[in-house]
Amino acid sequence: MNEFELIKKYFDKKHGDERIIVGIGDDCAVVAPPVGQQLAVSSDTQVAGRHFPHDTLPDLIAARVLHCAVSDLAAMGAEPLWFTLSLTLPLSDQSWLESFSKGLFDAAKDYGISLVGGDTTKGPLTITAHVHGSAPDETILYRSGALPGDQIFVTGTLGDGAAGLAVAQRNLNTDDESAEYLRRCFFVPKARIKAGLLLRYLASAAIDISDGLVSDLNHLCVASGVGAKIDTSRLPISAALLASVPTRQALDWALKGGDDYQLCFTVAPDQAEELSAHGKQSLDVTWIGEIVDGEGIFESNTGQRFDDDFTGFTHF
Ligand code: ADP
Ligand code: MG
Numbered sequence: 001m002n003e004f005e006l007i008k009k010y011f012d013k014k015h016g017d018e019r020i021i022v023g024i025g026d027d028c029a030v031v032a033p034p035v036g037q038q039l040a041v042s043s044d045t046q047v048a049g050r051h052f053p054h055d056t057l058p059d060l061i062a063a064r065v066l067h068c069a070v071s072d073l074a075a076m077g078a079e080p081l082w083f084t085l086s087l088t089l090p091l092s093d094q095s096w097l098e099s100f101s102k103g104l105f106d107a108a109k110d111y112g113i114s115l116v117g118g119d120t121t122k123g124p125l126t127i128t129a130h131v132h133g134s135a136p137d138e139t140i141l142y143r144s145g146a147l148p149g150d151q152i153f154v155t156g157t158l159g160d161g162a163a164g165l166a167v168a169q170r171n172l173n174t175d176d177e178s179a180e181y182l183r184r185c186f187f188v189p190k191a192r193i194k195a196g197l198l199l200r201y202l203a204s205a206a207i208d209i210s211d212g213l214v215s216d217l218n219h220l221c222v223a224s225g226v227g228a229k230i231d232t233s234r235l236p237i238s239a240a241l242l243a244s245v246p247t248r249q250a251l252d253w254a255l256k257g258g259d260d261y262q263l264c265f266t267v268a269p270d271q272a273e274e275l276s277a278h279g280k281q282s283l284d285v286t287w288i289g290e291i292v293d294g295e296g297i298f299e300s301n302t303g304q305r306f307d308d309d310f311t312g313f314t315h316f
Contacts, residue, residue, distance in 0.1 A: 001092055001094065001165065002122050004063075005211060006065065006092055006120065007024065009097075010022060010097045010098070010100070010101040010243040011024065011085065011101065011104075011107060011115055011118065011247055012024045012025070012217050013114075013280065015114035016189060016259070017082070017114050017251065019031060019033070019034075019081070019082075020032075020114060020116055022040070023114065023115070023116045024088045024116065024118075024134070025118055025275050026153070027051060028117070029082070029084065029116035029117040031081070031082060031116060032133070032169075033081060033132070034134050035136055036136065036137065037134040037136050037137070038134060038135060038136075038137055038140060038202035038253070039132055039134055039183070040073055040132070040133045040134065040135060040140065041070075041074045041130070041132055042069060042072035042073065042130075042131055042133075042223065043125065043128055043129065043130045044065055044068045044069035044070065044072070044128065044129055044131075045065075045127070045128040045133075046054065046061065046064060046065045046068070046126070046127050046128075047125070047126045048061075048124065048125035048126070049153040051064075051279050052064060052168070052170055052187070053168055056168070056187070057099060057103075057226070058097075058099040058100035058103060059094045059099045059100060059102050059103025059104075059106070060103060060187040060188070061100065061125075061127065062100045062102075062103035062104035063106065063107045063187060063188045064102045064186075064188065064189070065082065065127045065128070065129045066083065066107040066108060066111075066129050066131075067107055067110075067188060067189045067190060067191055067248075068189065068210070068261060069083065069129040069130070069131045069192065070083075070111055070113075070133075070191040070212070071189065071191040071192070071208045071261040072131070072133055073131055073133035073191065073193065073196070074193045074196035074208060074246065074263060075194065075206050075207055075208035075263055076135065076140050076141050076142075076196070076206070076249060077133045077135050077139055077140055077141040077196045077197060077199055077203075078133030078134055078140065078196070078207070079133055079135065079193070079197060079198040080111040080113045080131060080132075080133045080163070080193065081113070081131075081132045081133055081190075082113050082114070082115070082128055082132055083108070083113055083114075083117070083129050083130060083131040083132065083133055084098075084115045084116060084117045084119075084129070084130045084133075085117075085118035085127070085128070085129055085130075086118055086119045086120075086126075086127070086128040086130070086164050086188060087106070087118060087119070087120050087121070087126060087127055088120075088121050088122070088123040088124065088237055089120070089122060089123075089248070090122070090123065090124060090125055090129070091098065091122075092118045095099050099227070101243060104207060104250070107188075109194060110190065111191070112203040113131070116224075119198065120223055121149040128164065129230070133160075134135045135234060136200075138218075138251065139200040139201065140200075141199060141200060141203055141205065141206040141265070142205060142206075142223070143205055143206070143207050143219060143220045143223035143224065144205060144223040144224050144225075145203075145204040145222035145224060145266070145283065146204050146205040146220060146221065146226050146266040146291045147204060147224070147266075147268065147292055148226055148291050148292055148293045149268070149269055149286045149290070149291065150204050150205075150267060150269070150286060150290070150291040151266065151267050151269065151272050151289075151290055152187075152217070152228060152230065152265075152269050152287070152288050152289040152291060152292075153264070153265055153266075153267065153275070153285045153286060153287055154213070154235075154236065154262050154263065154264045154265075154285065154287065154288055154299055155192045155195050155262045155263045155283065155284055155305035156236065156259070156260070156262040156283050156284055157236045157237055157238040157241070157254075157260075157262070158203060158209070158213055158235055158236060158253075158254035158255075158260050158262060159188075159235075159237055159238075159241050159250055159251075159252075159254035159255075159260070159267070160181075160182055160185035160238050160240070160255050160260060160281060161185050161186050161189060161259030161260040161261065162186075162253040162257025162258060162259055162260075163185070163186075163240075163241050163244060163245065163250075163253055163257070163301070164182040164183045164184070164185045164186025164187065165200065165259060166182075166186070167172055167182050167183050167186075168183055168186060171208065172245065174240075174243065174245075175232050175243065175244075175245035177239075177240070178240035178243050179244075181238070181240040182240055182241065182244065185260070188257055188284070189259070189260065189261035190261075191261060192207075192261075192262060192263045193229070194283075195247060195283050195284075195285070196263065198278060198283060199265055202267055202271050202274060202275050202278070203265040203266060203267055204265075204266045204267060204268050205220050205223070205224055205265065205266045205272075206220075206254070206262075206263055206264070206265035207219060207220045207262055207263070207264050207265075208262070208263055209260045209261065209262050209263070210258060210259065210260075210261060211257070211258045212255065212256035212257055212258040213230075213235075213254065213255050213260075213264060213288075214230075214255050214297050214306045215256065215258070216264055217264050217297055217299050218296075218306075220264065220266070221291070221295065221296075221297065222229050224266075224291070225295075226291050226293065226294070226295070227291070227292045227294040227295045227296045227297065227298065228289055228290070228291050228292060228293065228296075228297050228298070228299040229289050229290050229292055229297075229298045229299070230288050230289035230297065230298070230300060230308065231288060231289055231299075231300045232251060232255065233297055233301065234286065234287060234288050234289075235255070235286075235288060235289075236253045236254075236286040237250050237251070237254050241254075255306070264265070265289075266303045289310060
């Protein structure tokens with residue numbers, strides 16, 4: 001099967017999106033973003049052995065790359081539009097491609113987005129999803145809008161992604177149900193698009209948690225020129241994680257584990273009530289702290305500063 005047959009069979013799927021004028025098949029995709037909105041654009045690359053274990057099932061690899069890419073759109077309050085896929089494969093294995101394609105299009109369905117193009121080459125297994133989203137002018141959520149006094153919240157639970165990777169690497173043994181839940185948190189991290197869209201009108205700043213809470217909150221704080229106090233006793237931790245590791249380890253992963261793809265965002269004090277009115281529950285958000293003057297991230301009960309040994313994941 002040559003490259004063009006491969007694209008046709010596994011990636012060139014019908015879509016009913018009239019904003020896509022030309023999808024797969026020409027030199028470029030031609031698309032018509034919503035008039036009057038701004039485009040938000042992001043890529044996510046996953047390298048075998050680096051971002052996922054070599055023995056990961058292909059449908060999970062595909063799911064993970066797309067969910068992670070779309071998470072950046074959620075963090076900006078953008079609505080997903082479409083995506084491209086760059087695929088570097090060591091060989092063209094039909095059953096692998098079948099499963100990969102299924103995982104990819106299942107994930108795309110979650111967000112109502114279509115694959116509009118890409119690139120296919122031979123080499124060590126590496127996958128890049130490039131996503132476009134859009135939002136009305138003035139509603140994009142930046143990292144840079146937090147002010148002292150703003151309240152800090154996160155969506156979902158923290159630490160599950162790191163625990164899921166440990167399960168996948170066979171470094172963590174737990175009961176079957178917790179193991180499956182944690183593994184799925186790592187491989188299928190559903191991007192918090194709904195939360196992002198609602199936060200357009202409520203949050204002063206937002207970021208998605210890919211490298212770890214402390215590290216990503218610090219990025220938000222640096223961009224905003226502020227510091228933060230977080231109450232570690234309030235961090236949302238799942239029952240599955242608590243059932244699987246000692247509390248200390250759960251907290252450590254919640255603070256710096258990474259791979260959670262939840263949102264961390266700040267809300268001005270006079271907007272915090274509105275956040276409650278919108279149903280903190282339906283958004284599944286938890287208060288964790290407050291933005292302060294100065295710089296750095298501190299534990300609010302002990303005053304301890306999370307410094308160098310608390311940085312999240314970095315590649316270099
Ligand atoms: P070009 O040589 O002009 O870059 P290609 O021959 O690489 O084009 O690709 C042919 C068409 O298939 C293009 O429309 C491209 O966007 C699409 N394509 C290539 N690889 C993929 C892929 N992995 N997934 C989706 N579309 C792809
Ligand atoms: Mg060309």
